[in-house]
Amino acid sequence: MxxxxxxxxxxxxxxxxxxxxxxxxxxxxxxxxxxxxxxxxxxxxxxxxxxxxxxxxxxxxxxxxxxxxxxxxxxxxxxxxxxxxxxxxxxxxxxxxxxxxxxxxxxxxxxxxxxxxxxxxxxxxxxxxxxxxxxxDREANLNMAQLGVDLIRRHQGNPQALLTHGNTGALATGGFGTALGVIRAAWLEGMVEQVYVDETRPRLQGSRLTAWELAGEGIPVTVNVDAAAAHLMKTKGVTWVVVGAERISANGDVANRIGTYQLAVNAMHHGVRFMVVAPSSSIDMSLASGEDIPCEECAGEELLEIAGRRMGEGIAGCNPLFDVTPADLIDAIVTEKGVVERPDAAKMAQLMCRKRLH
Missing domain, CATH: 1.20.120.420 (translation initiation factor eif-2b, domain 1)
Structure with missing residues (x-):
C-alpha cells in the first residue's frame, strides 16, 4: 500500500x-x-x-x-x-x-x-x-491509510459510498492526508464507488479543496450542500463518514471543522459508521474532555454578505469554525499508533503508550 x-x-x-x-x-x-x-x-x-x-x-x-x-x-x-x-x-x-x-x-x-x-x-x-x-507526518499518513482501509474492509463489503467533511488531504498535511489518505487508499484497493464531499460552509474547504484533490486523481466525487448529508445517508447507501480532527481530548472527544458534530449524530441515526483519522500529535491528553477545547469563532459578517452586499441591518451572524463531537458518537479513531474503536479515556491512554506501528 x-x-x-x-x-x-x-x-x-x-x-x-x-x-x-x-x-x-x-x-x-x-x-x-x-x-x-x-x-x-x-x-x-x-x-x-x-x-x-x-x-x-x-x-x-x-x-x-x-x-x-x-x-x-x-x-x-x-x-x-x-x-x-x-x-x-x-x-x-x-x-x-x-x-x-x-x-x-x-x-x-x-x-x-x-x-x-x-x-x-x-x-x-x-x-x-x-x-x-x-x-x-508523511509516514504517519501512510500508516493511517493502511489501518483505515483495514477497518473499512473488516466492516463492509465493496464497493461503497463514503462521505467526508472539510479538507484532510495533502493540502492539510505533510502529504497524502489523514481522512482523505484513507479514502485514497480505499480507492486504490477498489473499495470505493463514490465519495460525497460536504461543501463545508462557510469557507468551502470541501468543494474548493477536497473535491479538487479527489478529481485530480480520478476518484468519483460528488459535492453536496452540508444540509444534504442526512439525506445522502438515507438514500445513497453511505457506509462510512470519514473525517479528520483539529484536536482530540483525553476521553476521545474530537474538535473538527464546524458541521462534524451533526454528521456524527446523523450517522448514528442511520447506522452509518463514523471514523476519525488523525495523527497522535492531534491528541491532547492534558484536556479531560472536549468541553476544554477552545473553539474559534469568526466574524458573523462573513455570513451576511452576498456579492459584497450586506443582506440586512439588525441581523447577527453565528460563525464558529469548529465544533466538538462526543466520543460516544465515534466508531473509531485511527492514528499512526493504531486504532481505537468506541473510544473512551482508558482506551485513549492505552493508545498513547504505544509506539508507532510500522
Missing part, C-alpha cells in the same frame, strides 16, 4: 528549499495554483491565521519551519538570540489556538534547541528537526 500511495501522489502543499518555506495558497484554489515564499516567523504566523495553509498537521509543520526562519534572523541580529527567540515561539503559538499539532511541533523544536551543544550549529539542528517533523 505504501508504494502505491507514493506512486499516486500528485499534490504537494508545503516545500522547504534554499532556507525558504513555500506554501501553495489554499485561498486561491481551485482556480489558481499559486505558491508564496516565506522567510520570517511573522510571515508564517500570518499565513496560518489567514488560512493560506489549513489543517492541523500542516499548521504544525509550518510552525516548525517558522522557528527555523526565526532562529536565522535572531542569530544574524546578534545579542542573546536564544532569549529573543521566545518572542517568535509565542507569536507562532498564537496563530491557531485549536490545532494542538502546532503546540506539539513547537514543543519538539524547543526540546531540540535545548539539546544543541554550544559548539554545534543550532540553525542546522533546528532545520533537521523541522524536516523530521515534516517527514514523520
Amino acid at each position: 505504501r508504494d502505491r500511495l507514493l506512486a499516486a501522489e500528485k499534490v504537494k502543499a508545503i516545500e522547504w528549499r534554499d532556507s525558504t518555506l513555500y506554501l501553495l495558497d489554499q485561498r486561491a484554489l481551485p482556480f489558481e495554483e499559486s505558491w508564496i515564499a516565506y522567510d520570517s516567523a511573522a510571515a508564517v504566523a500570518e499565513a496560518i491565521r489567514s488560512m493560506v495553509v489549513c489543517g492541523a498537521p500542516a499548521v504544525g509543520i509550518c510552525a516548525a519551519y517558522g522557528v527555523v526562519l526565526a532562529a536565522r534572523a535572531r542569530l544574524a541580529a546578534g545579542g542573546d538570540w536564544f532569549v529573543a527567540l521566545e518572542e517568535d515561539f509565542t507569536l507562532l503559538a498564537g496563530s491557531s489556538p485549536v490545532a494542538v499539532n502546532l503546540s506539539w511541533a513547537l514543543g519538539r523544536m524547543r526540546e531540540r534547541l535545548a539539546r544543541v551543544k554550544e559548539q554545534a550549529d543550532p540553525l542546522a539542528a533546528l532545520e533537521a528537526e523541522a524536516q523530521a517533523i515534516h517527514e514523520s
